[in-house]
Amino acid sequence: MADNDGMFLYIGTYPSEDAARADYDVVKDLHxxxxxxxxxxxxxxxxxDGKVHVNKDEMATRHGGWGGAAAGAVVGLLFPPAIIGTAIVGGAIGAASGHLWRGVSRSxxxxxxxxxxxxxxxxxxxxxSTVEEAIDKAELKAEKHVIKQLxxxxxxEFDEVVKAAAGEVS
Incomplete structure (x- = not known):
């Protein structure tokens, strides 16, 4: 069984935005x-033109107070700011990105x-990590995917970093 305080990262690739959104909806339905x-x-x-765009339904992703900070932090790790076409700003994103960097190797x-x-x-x-188990059972339709335990x-700790960066904790 997965560590109740652990975190994971899932990335799946799809032939179209519609196919990716269909699995996005599956994850929202699981929640x-x-x-x-x-x-x-x-x-x-x-x-x-090579710009990366992050598309999210903000209301659907405000679980645990993260408010988009977790996904934004990962995008910030994976792509240089010059190619990110969507504005990812805010202290919570930067702090979360720094915190996640500890769990993701350069490779x-x-x-x-x-x-x-x-x-x-x-x-x-x-x-x-408990979400990983549900996603695995849901059999998402990605052409390729990778799951990394952070x-x-x-x-x-991640919750505290995001709250502190957002000004919710002194």
Whole structure:
């Protein structure tokens, strides 16, 4: 059984944005049904000019107070700011990115970045390790996917970093 305070990262690639959004909806439905707890998710696309776009339904991803910080932090790790076409700003994103960096090796960053480049769209999910079990059972339809345990990152610590950066904790 997964560590209740652990975190994981899932990235799947899809032939189209619509296919990625369909699996995004599956993850939201799992949460609505009570099958998953804290997570953040986004659909990532690349435009013809090579810009990376992060598409999310903000209300659906505000689990555990992350408010988009987890997915934004991962995108910030994987892509240089110059190619990110969507504004990812705020102290919570920067602090979360620094915290997640502890759990992702340089080779993981390269592998994950290359995986996203291979598809026209990607689904990114960051969450508590208990979400990983539900996603695995849901049999998402990604052409390729990778799941990484963020062994050096604890959900409870990540929650505190995001809250502090957002000004919620003194």
């Amino acid at each position: 609505s049904a009570g099958a998953v707890g804290t997570y953040d998710a986004a659909v990532i696309t690349k435009s013809a 993981d960053v390269k592998e994950l970045g290359d995986l996203i480049d291979a598809g026209e769209a990607a689904l990114l999910v960051v969450g508590a 062994t050096k990152v604890k959900k409870s």
